[in-house]
Amino acid sequence: MPVINGKIHHFRPYGLLNGLVILIDQETHSLWDHITGKAIDGSLKGYQLEVWPIRFITVVSALREYPDIEISMSTYRSIRKWFAATLYPKFIHARVLLPFFFRWTMQSKPDPRLPELTQGLGVVVDGRAKYYPLSVIPSDGLQDRWLNRTLRVQRSQMDNVPQAFWNDTNEQPMQLLTRWYGFAFTYHDCEIYTSSYS
């Protein structure tokens, strides 16, 4: 939520660091980590925005689960936008390439524990983070004991996209579908779920 001390701030992309977008707010020119929602430099350094999970989903799944859903489509037209959409028409299960200039921005090599473009679900709770590679999430889901609770990770039957829920409350912790390199650069000490069968 882009509200700071009761006022809406307006954000735009500023640059790339570690292959991840850094934001800037027009009001204070502070720099922001777009994954954590935390100011990393400027007068608001250390400020934490309220964050919510977002969900990747296909149109067919969205219409089935949320029949009244609305969409906000961009009316902006430019070659740059066309190029970006052509280069990256799909994300969820697609094999994507890391643009060469992303590497120029990396402060170290990507965490070698997994291939850098592994796709997975990152879950973040009170600063603790755990990554669930798509390849280890069975089609019928999994249950993982973590932080003294049981987390259920299930896949949508229609588009195979995973979501995580706490078993005891059915609430969703903060989570994002993301490539490994970005999650690991953001949460250096994150755990990785490994299936007992893998």
Next chain:
Amino acid sequence: MHKRYETKLLKIGFFFKPLIAPVKGQSLYKANLHPDEELIVIERKDKYRALLAREMAYHHIAQGEIAGEPYLVTF
């Protein structure tokens, strides 16, 4: 300012334009999108709003309002 990041921060923000979303979206059902088109969905107070993932590959930021509350989606 921002000197800590100068050596690795690639300032290409000018390349991208944030999406300023209207308060009222349009019906996804009536948008005639391909069933496999990928969306980013946010929810607030049982209201759901979708953004096209391929458009967010360019915009990286969408800012708007849902259920009377401002939102910022980043990608």
